[in-house]
Amino acid sequence: MTNSNAKTARYWQTLLAGLWRENPVFRLLLGMCPTLAVTAAVKPALTMGCCVIFVLLCSNIIVSLMRNLLKPHLRILMFTLTIATFVTIADLFLKAFVPRMSEMLGPYVPLIIVNCIIICRAEVCASKNGLAVSIIDALGMGVGFTLTLCVLASIREILSTGALFEIQIIRLSSQGGWFVPWAAMSMPVGAFITLGLILGLVNKVAGRKA
Amino acid sequence: MQQSWLLIVSSFCFGLLIAVTSAALSPRIRQNEINKRNRMVTVLLPEAKDFILLDEQVEIQSLQGKKEKVEIYKVMSKADECVGWSFEAAGSGFADKIKLVIALDKNFEKIAGFDVLSSNETPGFGDQIKYDYFRDQFEGAPAGELRLITVGERETKDSEIVAISGATISSEAVVEIVSNSVTQIKEQMRKKGIIGNDKQ
Numbered sequence A: 001m002t003n004s005n006a007k008t009a010r011y012w013q014t015l016l017a018g019l020w021r022e023n024p025v026f027r028l029l030l031g032m033c034p035t036l037a038v039t040a041a042v043k044p045a046l047t048m049g050c051c052v053i054f055v056l057l058c059s060n061i062i063v064s065l066m067r068n069l070l071k072p073h074l075r076i077l078m079f080t081l082t083i084a085t086f087v088t089i090a091d092l093f094l095k096a097f098v099p100r101m102s103e104m105l106g107p108y109v110p111l112i113i114v115n116c117i118i119i120c121r122a123e124v125c126a127s128k129n130g131l132a133v134s135i136i137d138a139l140g141m142g143v144g145f146t147l148t149l150c151v152l153a154s155i156r157e158i159l160s161t162g163a164l165f166e167i168q169i170i171r172l173s174s175q176g177g178w179f180v181p182w183a184a185m186s187m188p189v190g191a192f193i194t195l196g197l198i199l200g201l202v203n204k205v206a207g208r209k210a
Numbered sequence B: 001m002q003q004s005w006l007l008i009v010s011s012f013c014f015g016l017l018i019a020v021t022s023a024a025l026s027p028r029i030r031q032n033e034i035n036k037r038n039r040m041v042t043v044l045l046p047e048a049k050d051f052i053l054l055d056e057q058v059e060i061q062s063l064q065g066k067k068e069k070v071e072i073y074k075v076m077s078k079a080d081e082c083v084g085w086s087f088e089a090a091g092s093g094f095a096d097k098i099k100l101v102i103a104l105d106k107n108f109e110k111i112a113g114f115d116v117l118s119s120n121e122t123p124g125f126g127d128q129i130k131y132d133y134f135r136d137q138f139e140g141a142p143a144g145e146l147r148l149i150t151v152g153e154r155e156t157k158d159s160e161i162v163a164i165s166g167a168t169i170s171s172e173a174v175v176e177i178v179s180n181s182v183t184q185i186k187e188q189m190r191k192k193g194i195i196g197n198d199k200q
Helices: A002-021 A032-037 A042-065 A072-097 A099-108 A110-114 A116-126 A131-161 A188-209 B004-044 B126-130 B132-138 B168-191
Strands: B050-053 B058-061 B067-070 B072-076 B082-092 B097-105 B111-118 B147-149 B160-162
Touching: A002 A131, A032 A099, A032 A110, A032 A131, A032 A188, A042 A072, A042 A099, A042 A110, A042 A116, A042 A131, A072 A099, A072 A110, A072 A116, A072 B004, A099 A110, A099 B004, A116 A131, A131 A188, B004 B082, B004 B097, B004 B111, B058 B168, B067 B082, B082 B168, B097 B168, B111 B126, B111 B132, B111 B168, B126 B132, B126 B168, B132 B160, B132 B168, B147 B168
Parallel strands: B147 B160
Antiparallel strands: B050 B072, B058 B067, B072 B082, B082 B097, B097 B111
């Protein structure tokens, strides 16, 4: 009984780690490239997040299954091979079913291959743990990453267009409202500023707790 | 050489997985591209119903001096009459390649308009090449040499295109792509006798 309780507690801990304590973007500062590049609007950010969850889940499962066969010198090679396969599949699916998103994300979908979050989880978690823990870890990290992207993207989309999910929520000055959109927020500048401010905020909150 | 079998076996399995997915999805992907282009042309030529690929070979010299084959589509109406022509043209923009689909009227005298298939221009500035106020200037412009000007009337339909302020390079790129492809294709189509020769 205590054994299973301890197990459940560990699962929860693993799941929650990705959401806050070890949040890939805010706490580990991994995967900065997509974080900065695709957060101009919520829709592409969400699509990117879903792709990362899919790839992370598949690669963690495969790596966890073959962890006993891996030799140190082949390790990174096998990780990259696994990740590249699933990224290619995700890219094909996007092109076939959501061509508009695939266009918007452009090269950033193939670039998931070099996203450090995925290779980090393969190395730190999946290659040392069983299937269950690896799957939970992938979900926790993936969802944590997706939520973070969505938070950044919502801030940037509202400030740059006055819309959320492409639905206008603030009337622009050009349509008789009061809001003057900040074009800079949809450019890389906006990404750096937003990420910097939020990182500062997160550090402050986390620091107070500790 | 330990465990290299693992690499070989998994490469094979992963390769197979990708091949199967790609084979299953590629018709759909190709169809998406065709649909997108046809949708754009239908906006430019409202009577468009059907698109027939022209058999004749047309080659144009791109702005970089490379010879490229162009697929020209004859746009047909519901009543099976030719209402215009469309083709794709590309060139370098400010940040990346700009790919356009261009539509012309049936006599190749006036441009019916263009739309952007893919581009990566600066958001807020260069990407205004997709906006109506810029694109509308091409609608009804003569099919020939076009010129970019910085000050002028956007409303008049002539060969002078007013640039987007803050995005001269992007505007210039679009004007050059349209002008270059239209003049060359027009000349070749005339030579081949596909379109009338009367208004030279």
